[in-house]
Amino acid sequence: MMRRAVFLDRDGTINEEVNYLQAIDDLRIINGACSGIKRLNDAGFLVIVVTNQSGVARGLFDEEFLDVLHREMLNRLDRCGARIDAFYYCPHHPSEGQGIYRTDCRCRKPSTGLIERACADFSIDVNRSFVVGDAQRDMRLAWNVGAGSVLVLTGYGTDSLRGLPISERQRIDYVAADLGEAARWICAQ
């Protein structure tokens, strides 16, 4: 039995965008995110975070920090009964940073590597799944994998919407004020 998933962007979608989150103290969950994730859990969706974290390539923080931060996110969400099933991140950048992290990888959104990895780890029907995010690259990721596309107006969402050509704006399946509203719409599909 293939499951449906909601692939969530992290910064600007679940937690407030602070331009390279690199301290636990700066982690603030956006209003509506907790209840939205819980709603998706209760509806039987896998909830999977897919996030570009080029701060690793840029030397701003390391993968160990991301593990600690993601555990803290899980703890905070748990307090309101919400659960993220898995985190997938891209630590790379094509032109910034050093060593193994400086690479033209297949996982930096809008490339599809993170979702492909998730689909290999879980049995996911990607065509009945959704991508929710605040950036144009999140919408392009949705289109690249054949999932539904939901833009949230938190984080960079308002600017992202404004910057899109009309033809692409019309391709977005739903524009939501925040993750809570996005989850309500997804659960009504």
Ligand SMILES: [Mg+2]
């Ligand atoms: Mg974002």
Ligand SMILES: [Zn+2]
């Ligand atoms: Zn990558």
